[in-house]
Amino acid sequence: MFRDAIVAMAPYVPGEQPKPGERLIKLNTNENPYPPSPRVRAAIIKAIEGDKLRLYPRPMADEFIEAASQYYRFPKEMILAGNGSDELLAMLFRAALDPGDPVAYPVPTYSLYDTLASVENARIVAIQMSRDFAFPAAELARAAARLTIVCNPNSPTGTAVSSAALADLARRLMPRLLAIDEAYVDFADRHSLALVRKHPNVLVLRTLSKSYSLAGMRLGLCFAQPPIIEQLLKVKDSYNLNRVSQAAGAAALRHSQWAERNANRIRRTRRDTSQALRAIGFEVPPSSANFVLARLAGHDLSELAAQLRREGILVRYFATPLLYDCLRISIGKPAEMKLLLRHLKRLVPPILASSNGKAPT
Ligand SMILES: Cc1ncc(COP(=O)(O)O)c(C=O)c1O
Numbered sequence: 001m002f003r004d005a006i007v008a009m010a011p012y013v014p015g016e017q018p019k020p021g022e023r024l025i026k027l028n029t030n031e032n033p034y035p036p037s038p039r040v041r042a043a044i045i046k047a048i049e050g051d052k053l054r055l056y057p058r059p060m061a062d063e064f065i066e067a068a069s070q071y072y073r074f075p076k077e078m079i080l081a082g083n084g085s086d087e088l089l090a091m092l093f094r095a096a097l098d099p100g101d102p103v104a105y106p107v108p109t110y111s112l113y114d115t116l117a118s119v120e121n122a123r124i125v126a127i128q129m130s131r132d133f134a135f136p137a138a139e140l141a142r143a144a145a146r147l148t149i150v151c152n153p154n155s156p157t158g159t160a161v162s163s164a165a166l167a168d169l170a171r172r173l174m175p176r177l178l179a180i181d182e183a184y185v186d187f188a189d190r191h192s193l194a195l196v197r198k199h200p201n202v203l204v205l206r207t208l209s210k211s212y213s214l215a216g217m218r219l220g221l222c223f224a225q226p227p228i229i230e231q232l233l234k235v236k237d238s239y240n241l242n243r244v245s246q247a248a249g250a251a252a253l254r255h256s257q258w259a260e261r262n263a264n265r266i267r268r269t270r271r272d273t274s275q276a277l278r279a280i281g282f283e284v285p286p287s288s289a290n291f292v293l294a295r296l297a298g299h300d301l302s303e304l305a306a307q308l309r310r311e312g313i314l315v316r317y318f319a320t321p322l323l324y325d326c327l328r329i330s331i332g333k334p335a336e337m338k339l340l341l342r343h344l345k346r347l348v349p350p351i352l353a354s355s356n357g358k359a360p361t
Helices: 004-008 038-047 062-072 085-096 112-119 137-143 163-173 194-198 226-233 243-254 256-280 302-310 334-353
Strands: 025-027 079-082 102-107 123-128 147-151 177-181 202-207 220-223 291-295 313-315 326-330
Touching: 004 112, 025 326, 025 334, 038 243, 062 079, 062 243, 079 085, 079 226, 085 112, 085 147, 085 177, 085 202, 085 220, 085 226, 102 112, 102 137, 112 123, 123 137, 137 147, 137 163, 147 163, 163 177, 163 194, 194 202, 243 256, 256 291, 256 334, 302 313, 302 334, 313 326, 313 334
Parallel strands: 025 313, 102 123, 102 147, 147 177, 177 202
Antiparallel strands: 079 220, 202 220, 291 326
16 A cells, blocks of 8 residues: 555654653653743744634745844745754655665764655665764765765764864765754754855754754754755645744744753753763763763663653663663753762662673664
8 A cells, every 4th residue: 555665664763752641750852841932932822813823824934934034144045944853854855865865874863864764765874983973074975975964963972073074074075965953053062054155065954842942843944055945845845834833933033042041051961960970880972962872881771761761760762783772861950860860870880780781683
């Protein structure tokens, strides 16, 4: 009944979301622990007043794009809004890849890229990062794939690469596309938006799910030169953003100081959490995101994740050979991290005292 590629592929598995009424500390899907600006709530209420929902929304999300254009100082023709940056990624894969075309990215990274590649029956060129997660620039350039994606800062490692390295990669890949997924960039020290102006093959993707605390609203942005935007528009759903999210997104961007303050709080908690995790015995690569990757080299941490789950704390465990000895821990409020660390201080010493686990195959 369905395409061979769809029947053969594994579905994307999102992180666990608690059931209604279930009280869990959520450190597994990199949501922001702080609420969005109160101005977002006011804008949502205004957007549903009277009979406004009777009408279709603006197909190009004008108010949201206008707010993005003002805040990021980019012309509107270079910005495209998505129902989350996941939708923009899906549009990109659909528009850029024919069956069998190579799509390259460093791994481990955001596993949705695998799913989207499988849907298009594209050929995945996974460039394995070294154990210290150094950026495999030369390998990516050599792969010369039709589409290259760099998640920066990367998930789940938290590590970041410089704009200069990405600019160099863009030059070497030209005229092939380079998409830079900056979902977590508001927690980093630098971003690569400027590359979009200089490089006609570069796209930068942003989301309001993380720094703007709007994961539930589904708001993403794509920045690229007009010829790229023009092609992506051909595969866009006509009304991809509903009226409520368009209004929420515009209000959030007009009150960006709110998100900036929360991002700074998260950075401070990230610094303290990283130090505390290292003191317990974890290796923690320096993170530029709102999560950290914590590794106990050689020890399978699936049981530790399950133990934390039983204590009411969700963290992300990936059962893959590269990540079986790691937990990805989102940065929550200081009190949530304190509770997590208290459990880890008790649960980790027996793991360290045990013989080495085995990587799953
Ligand atoms: C690297 C990366 N890109 C994109 C997304 C998707 O963001 P959105 O909620 O805007 O679809 C995520 C979400 O976790 C992510 O980790």
